[in-house]
Amino acid sequence: GAVVSQHPSWVICKSGTSVKIECRSLDFQATTMFWYRQFPKQSLMLMATSNEGSKATYEQGVEKDKFLINHASLTLSTLTVTSAHPEDSSFYICSADGLAGVGNEQYFGPGTRLTVT
Amino acid sequence: GQNIDQPTEMTATEGAIVQINCTYQTSGFNGLFWYQQHAGEAPTFLSYNVLDGLEEKGRFSSFLSRSKGYSYLLLKELQMKDSASYLCTPVGNTGKLIFGQGTTLQVKP
Numbered sequence: 344g345a346v347v348s349q350h351p352s353w354v355i356c357k358s359g360t361s362v363k364i365e366c367r368s369l370d371f372q373a374t375t376m377f378w379y380r381q382f383p384k385q386s387l388m389l390m391a392t393s394n395e396g397s398k399a400t401y402e403q404g405v406e407k408d409k410f411l412i413n414h415a416s417l418t419l420s421t422l423t424v425t426s427a428h429p430e431d432s433s434f435y436i437c438s439a440d441g442l443a444g445v446g447n448e449q450y451f452g453p454g455t456r457l458t459v460t
Numbered sequence: 461g462q463n464i465d466q467p468t469e470m471t472a473t474e475g476a477i478v479q480i481n482c483t484y485q486t487s488g489f490n491g492l493f494w495y496q497q498h499a500g501e502a503p504t505f506l507s508y509n510v511l512d513g514l515e516e517k518g519r520f521s522s523f524l525s526r527s528k529g530y531s532y533l534l535l536k537e538l539q540m541k542d543s544a545s546y547l548c549t550p551v552g553n554t555g556k557l558i559f560g561q562g563t564t565l566q567v568k569p
Binding site for chain 2: 377379385386387388389392434436448449450451452453454456
């Protein structure tokens with residue numbers, strides 16, 4: 344149980360275009376989903392926290408107008424990278440938390456590798 | 461502030477035992493996770509400690525001392541597939557996972 348999927352697993356897009364990444368919890372309802380970004384040989388950086396039906400909370404330094412997050416249902420959150428640029432090329436990983444409260448295990452999706460040319 | 465300190469790299473031999481130490485500082489504490497991350501993949505869950513002591517799960521064990529802000533991950537009977545990064549990940553009072561650089565373990569034959 345507790346499987347999280349991401350789609351697509353990799354994507355190449357041209358500079359200036361937008362890319363949407365989906366994160367789904369397959370066998371549980373996720374009250375909270377998290378979006379991370381990881382550059383090569385660096386640690387995971389939390390970008391934003393999204394709760395179903397409410398606006399996402401973005402970490403300091405993350406542009407909310409550039410990284411649009413929608414958490415429309417308890418099993419789906421989407422991250423849209425708008426007007427992508429080469430510096431947005433990274434490994435984007437989502438995770439889902441099925442329980443309320445803190446200290447719960449987050450189940451990670453397999454990640455999406457974005458390359459902007 | 462929040463800080464995680466663990467060795468950047470470690471090398472061990474197949475079949476051996478290795479201990480990866482971690483010290484941390486967080487604003488509040490709601491447990492500590494250890495994750496394994498292979499290159500190019502997402503992290504996978506290894507263990508979770510919220511109380512002091514040792515948690516054993518197969519070849520992997522994790523220890524926590526909250527008063528010392530210290531944890532370790534013990535890997536026994538090392539296999540080549542254990543070559544990966546190991547992430548000591550405390551949870552602060554915000555409920556968010558705090559990731560550091562992790563320890564890259566290389567297992568040699």
